[in-house]
Structure formats: C-alpha cells, structure tokens
Amino acid sequence: MVSIGDGVPAITTRREEALTGLQGLVSKGLGWARKYSLFQYPFVTACCGMEYMTLSSARYDLDRFGAALPRFSPRQADLLMVVGTVNCKQAPILRRVYEQMADPKWVIAFGVCASSGGFYDNYATVQGIDRIVPVDVYIPGCPPRPEQVLDGIMLLQHKIQNQPHRLIDRKPLPIAPPGTREG
Amino acid sequence: MSKAVIGALLERFPDAVTDAYEGVGGDDCAFVEKERIADVCRHLREVEKFDLAPYITAVDYLGREPRFEVVYNLLSIPRSARIRLRVRVPEGEDCVVPSVTGVWRGADWFERYCFDMYGIGFTGHPDLRRLFMYDEFVGHPLRKDYPLKGRQPLVPERRVDDIYRGPGPAGRD
Numbered sequence: 001m002v003s004i005g006d007g008v009p010a011i012t013t014r015r016e017e018a019l020t021g022l023q024g025l026v027s028k029g030l031g032w033a034r035k036y037s038l039f040q041y042p043f044v045t046a047c048c049g050m051e052y053m054t055l056s057s058a059r060y061d062l063d064r065f066g067a068a069l070p071r072f073s074p075r076q077a078d079l080l081m082v083v084g085t086v087n088c089k090q091a092p093i094l095r096r097v098y099e100q101m102a103d104p105k106w107v108i109a110f111g112v113c114a115s116s117g118g119f120y121d122n123y124a125t126v127q128g129i130d131r132i133v134p135v136d137v138y139i140p141g142c143p144p145r146p147e148q149v150l151d152g153i154m155l156l157q158h159k160i161q162n163q164p165h166r167l168i169d170r171k172p173l174p175i176a177p178p179g180t181r182e183g
Numbered sequence: 184m185s186k187a188v189i190g191a192l193l194e195r196f197p198d199a200v201t202d203a204y205e206g207v208g209g210d211d212c213a214f215v216e217k218e219r220i221a222d223v224c225r226h227l228r229e230v231e232k233f234d235l236a237p238y239i240t241a242v243d244y245l246g247r248e249p250r251f252e253v254v255y256n257l258l259s260i261p262r263s264a265r266i267r268l269r270v271r272v273p274e275g276e277d278c279v280v281p282s283v284t285g286v287w288r289g290a291d292w293f294e295r296y297c298f299d300m301y302g303i304g305f306t307g308h309p310d311l312r313r314l315f316m317y318d319e320f321v322g323h324p325l326r327k328d329y330p331l332k333g334r335q336p337l338v339p340e341r342r343v344d345d346i347y348r349g350p351g352p353a354g355r356d
C-alpha cells in the first residue's frame with residue numbers, strides 16, 4: 001500500500017488529499033489509537049497536585065480513558081499536564097520540557113493558575129501558560145474537581161479524534177517563532 | 184515575659200539599644216543601632232540564651248526617613264521567651280547592615296531574602312545572592328516603589344488574544 005523504498009510516500013501529505021479517501025480512514029484509526037493511549041507528563045508545581053493525585057488514583061480512575069500512566073520523562077510523553085502556578089523563573093523550564101516532547105503532543109492547563117495566572121497577578125507569575133506554550137484544553141477551578149478534569153480529558157480525546165493524523169510524514173514540523181499563534 | 188532581658192540589654196548596651204516597648208501579642212521590642220546589631224545579637228545568643236532566630240525580615244516605610252527597617256524575631260527555647268529587635272536602615276550607600284550569620288548560621292537565607300526583596304546589603308555574609316528571583320531580575324520586588332505587575336519574563340512570550348486578560352504583561356500596570 002505504501003512504498004517507502006524511494007523515500008516518496010504513495011499517499012501524499014497534501015491536506016486536502018490526506019483528508020479524503022484512504023488517508024481519512026488511516027487518520028481516523030490513528031486518532032482512535034492515540035486518544036486512548038495518552039502518556040502524560042505531569043508538570044506539577046503547586047497545590048493542584050493534590051487534586052491530580054485524587055484524579056489518578058482508584059476512585060476517579062483515569063485509566064478508563066487510557067491516560068493513567070505518567071511518564072516522568074518528556075521524551076516518552078505526549079500529553080503535558082501543567083498542574084499549578086508557573087512563575088517567570090520556571091517559564092524557561094516549562095518551555096524546555098515542551099520542546100523535548102516528541103510529536104504529536106498536546107497540552108492541558110490544569111487549574112486556574114495554569115490557565116490564566118489565577119489571583120496571582122503580581123511581579124512573579126506568568127499570566128497563563130499559553131504565553132509560553134500552546135494549550136489545547138483549559139480546565140478552570142481552584143482546584144478543579146476531578147470530574148472537571150475528566151471532562152477536559154474527554155474534550156481532548158474528541159479533539160485528537162477529529163484532527164488529521166498522517167501515517168508517514170517526513171517533513172520536519174515547523175517550530176513556531178515566539179509571538180505567533182498556532183492554529 | 185522577657186522584660187528582664189530588655190532591661191539587661193538597655194543596661195549592657197546603653198548607647199545601642201533604645202526605645203523599648205511592648206509590641207502586639209506581648210513580645211518585647213527594642214530598636215538597635217545599625218552598627219551594633221551583631222554585637223547585641225551575639226550577647227543575646229551567648230549570655231541570654233536566645234538560641235534561635237526564627238524569622239528575620241525587612242520593612243519598607245516609603246516616604247519615611249530612614250526608609251527601611253530590618254526586624255529580628257528571636258526565640259529562646261530555655262527561657263521560653265521571644266524578643267524582637269528593629270534596626271533602622273537608610274536608603275542609598277548606607278543600606279548595609281552587619282550580618283548575623285556568624286551568630287546564627289540559619290540567618291543566611293533570611294539575609295539573602297532581605298537582599299533579594301528589599302536590596303539591603305549585609306556585610307560579612309558568606310554568600311549574598313538573590314534567594315527567590317532569578318539573577319537576570321532587575322530591582323527589588325517588595326520595595327514599595329517597584330511596580331506591582333512589573334514582570335520581567337525570561338523567555339519571549341507568545342501573543343495571546345484574550346479579552347479578559349488584556350494584551351499581555353506590558354502595558355498592564
């Protein structure tokens with residue numbers, strides 16, 4: 001089906017073609033596989049971490065969504081969960097962790113501090129991690145209830161299912177220069 | 184509780200310890216001359232058995248002369264007593280206080296904190312660096328004339344179109 005020998009994939013990667021026909025089916029399948037195997041990297045900095053522990057233990061059972069296994073290396077993870085306040089001193093660390101993660105990758109802002117800075121509107125706190133890395137799902141709450149986080153995970157799964165996935169893509173992904181917004 | 188200590192201090196250092204009063208909560212307080220604070224602290228540690236310095240901090244009285252104060256909260260476990268010493272520190276060249284790290288080793292980080300947040304220097308401190316903020320940070324954030332939202336980001340920030348939070352850190356103050 002796919003010839004890899006000469007370096008030219010049989011299925012073109014042009015968007016309009018990729019979204020039709022066989023590639024559409026492949027994308028659907030990859031999306032189904034990826035949305036149920038979210039390996040998360042918990043970037044836990046503050047008190048929301050307590051709620052994160054509740055979430056990942058037996059009562060709320062994140063494993064139902066295939067997202068139970070935290071990987072403590074960004075190179076093995078594809079979901080970055082930023083749990084808690086991020087201050088200006090930590091921003092380069094967060095940026096570096098995000099850049100170390102292999103594509104495809106998604107980001108969840110867990111709690112109001114990660115989403116918008118919360119009530120820490122002062123000299124030290126980043127006003128939302130979307131000023132540092134692009135964010136897919138924002139979960140409000142101080143801290144959010146585990147049900148809210150499960151809802152956020154399901155929203156992310158919905159997003160993953162519906163976004164285009166490519167079987168072969170040798171093109172290096174463009175690194176967005178800072179100050180631009182990714183669609 | 185520690186009236187006797189304050190009395191003994193006033194007698195022992197008549198030129199250095201002044202204006203004793205009883206503070207909120209019953210702690211006994213006194214003002215100490217800046218140059219003599221290390222001597223007074225050493226005396227309190229060795230003779231009066233004030234073996235802990237649980238909290239050393241600073242205050243910025245903007246508009247008052249002298250502008251800063253360094254506050255030493257001391258605790259004696261054997262006497263079960265607390266005492267508070269206040270040192271007036273002026274702004275500018277003289278904004279330095281003798282370090283008490285030689286008396287209590289644990290005063291190290293408190294003095295670094297005061298240096299970081301208020302810009303007060305400590306002569307004789309073994310390693311006077313910023314404690315909380317990064318080295319690239321300019322200014323001292325707990326000074327009253329530092330802008331409230333004066334953020335100094337280390338990485339360039341992405342543009343966020345957000346009607347609730349406004350355009351970004353610049354122009355928010």
